[in-house]
Amino acid sequence: MVKNMVIDKVHDTNQSVVNVISSDLNKNVEDIIYASYLFSNKDSSFYNDLFSFKDVQKLSTSLDYFTSKRISEYLDIAFSKTSGLNAQVFYVNKSNFVSYATNNSLDYTDLTRWLSQVNPSELNNIPTSPVQWLKSKRIKQVYTNVSESYYFAVKVIRNADNGELIGTLYVGIPAEYFDHSFARSGSGQFQLYNSEGELIYSYPKEHSLLERMSELEVQSTIPRAGWRLVYQFSSKEITAEISKVFSFYAIILSLCILLFLIISFFIAKTLHTPLNKLRNTAEQFGGGNRLVRFQVSGKDEVSVLGGAFNHMLDQINLLITEVEQEQEEKRIIELDALFSQIRPHFLLNTLNSIKCNLVTEGDSVNSRQIDALMSLLRAYMRVNERCTLLQECKLLGDYIEIMQMRNDISVQLDIHIEKELEDMEVPRLWLQPLVENSIVHGFADISVQAAIWVSAEKQKGQCRIEVKDNGTGMNETEMNELLRRVLQSGLEPQASNQRIGLANVYNRLRLTYGKDVKMDIRSNELGGTSVIFIFKNIDSTMER
DSSP: OHHHHHHHHHHHHHHHHHHHHHHHHHHHHHHHHHHHHHHHOTTSTHHHHHHHTTTOOSOOSHHHHHHHHHHHHHHHHHTGGGGGGTOEEEEEETTOOEEEOTTOOBOHHHHHHHHHHSOHHHHHTSOSSSOEEEEOOOEEBTTSOOEEOEEEEEEEEEOTTTOOEEEEEEEEEEHHHHHHHHTTSOSOEEEEEOTTSOEEEEEOSSOOGGGOSSEEEEEEEETTTTEEEEEEEEHHHHHHHHHHHHHHHHHHHHHHHHHHHHHHHHHHHHHHHHHHHHHHHHHHHHTTOTTOOOOOOSSSHHHHHHHHHHHHHHHHHHHHHHHHHHHHHHHHHHHHHHHHTHHHHHHHHHHHHHHHHHHHTTOHHHHHHHHHHHHHHHHHHTTTSEEEHHHHHHHHHHHHHHHHHHHTOOEEEEEEEOGGGTTOEEETTSSHHHHHHIIIIISTTOOSOEEEEEEEEEETTEEEEEEEEOSOOOOHHHHHHHHHHHHHHTTSOOOGGGSSHHHHHHHHHHHHHOTTOEEEEEEOTTSSEEEEEEESOHHHHTOO
């Protein structure tokens, strides 16, 4: 697996290198073709110099000299972008007179000897656009004995009107450029082929991977010239070092495993007997023998484990005993709860019988009061269950009817609930303490018709519930102190005498809707007191 991963990684890396080299070659070929087009463009003013210079065999006049000089300068300008190639650029007119570019370092004699060997028919068959490629033999450099082979881009320039040969442009890419470009890779071999599949250049020349087995290959194209660049490399050379390292570590690992097995055998032998006893103890305890214990001897690891195991068995026995006691207590409590339900049901049945007798005798007032009392009793029996906001407001009506009878006071109850909040679930009987406070404290010395308003509405994704009265009210100091004590009750444990009233309402809301419940106590426009609750997430509470 490691070998395959490394080969794939090297393959991808070599492909990237080949792509970069191909891109560089394609750019240089593009530059050569473009510069050749500029040099031979018939629409340029320079074209006249080429045409007038086509029959010059030697520089016999000053006009020929300056024309030759302009040709050399224009060669430098047109092929300035190919300076990185160290390309050898020269122009040969129809009469085989050679004009060098400034940076040309080819030996004139050796160059003319090679040009004389070029088949004229081969040049005549060269198309005018864009270029043709010719491979040269090794040509000497000026002032040195060093020879270099070139791959020439040849551009034949002809008269556009009659097809007469004007001259030929040569741009030679030295073999040194290919060596420098291909030297970036590893130990593989580059092979560059032309569009006909002929080998242009091979690097390095010392060996050929074609004869090797298990070779891998990546390639890329130079589209502007129609060339194909192939890079061949051997998987054995890539994985040879990995195989050596793998074999070395495999031997080391095998020796370590063998040593580990020998040591493990002796350790297991010394641990097997006490561990087997510990296992037997666990099996006996699991079978129901809660008195069995492991015999601890010594201070080794197994002894420490055995002592901890014995302590765990003692804790399990203690927990089993506690669970058994709790189950017995729970059974007794459930029996008491079932028995206690008999009493309220008996009371409700008795009240219902009395209500029926009153209805029969035509006493609708007392029968209605008993019916309201029965509704409140049923609510008290299910106080830990939630109800809808509409049901809670109906219980307020029953409660006020009972309080009017007890306190001999007339109280008007006005309820306004938005339609979409009627089915919102709320704690049962949580509004009753607010109404009770209004009746007991607010209407004690009132001289006008007592009234209580309950409203519920949605505001910006929150539920706002307000209970207000037209009672005697409180001053600002009293309201602030009362609000502080109620809010403080949500942060501290409450004493038993603080479990009723506003604190009870506030804490039940916090338990139901979370800690984001907001409460406010303020005076209203009627001179009485308003208690306001605002809480979030009403949508989730409205799901039935």
